[in-house]
Amino acid sequence: MEKTRDPKSSPAPPPHSGTPHHELWSAISSGDLGLKAGYWTGKDDDPLTFRPIVGWVTAMTRKVPFTDADPPKNGFYAVVLADDMYPTPAGLLANYCGVFLKKTKEDLAKQLALEWMRKKPGSTELQPNMWAGQA
Numbered sequence: 001m002e003k004t005r006d007p008k009s010s011p012a013p014p015p016h017s018g019t020p021h022h023e024l025w026s027a028i029s030s031g032d033l034g035l036k037a038g039y040w041t042g043k044d045d046d047p048l049t050f051r052p053i054v055g056w057v058t059a060m061t062r063k064v065p066f067t068d069a070d071p072p073k074n075g076f077y078a079v080v081l082a083d084d085m086y087p088t089p090a091g092l093l094a095n096y097c098g099v100f101l102k103k104t105k106e107d108l109a110k111q112l113a114l115e116w117m118r119k120k121p122g123s124t125e126l127q128p129n130m131w132a133g134q135a
Contacts, residue, residue, distance in 0.1 A: 028055040037090040051080040
């Protein structure tokens with residue numbers, strides 16, 4: 001029996017236009033490690049908000065095609081709940097500015113986020129905003 005396409009279903013997604021990547025993701029491991037994710041535009045008048053971390057994932061990525069001379073990039077990423085309650089890597093939501101100790105208040109978080117933004121302008125790396133031994 002041949003299946004017909006439901007006319008109300010969503011259209012196929014557009015083809016990927018960026019550089020293809022090969023990605024291997026781990027399962028989500030639960031726990032927040034005593035941290036929370038921060039979101040801020042970088043403007044003094046805008047509030048810095050926090051989302052609780054619900055878990056962590058590891059990912060290995062590399063551009064395709066790759067050779068043995070191209071090492072994979074490994075990452076350890078916080079997972080938060082997006083507005084639609086779907087688990088999402090923290091850095092994929094708009095205005096991500098790092099992870100902070102749970103006890104960090106907004107004013108100190110803004111100082112730490114600005115410090116990171118100055119050191120890594122345009123960086124997309126997830127960077128904990130704390131010093132060694134604090135976690």
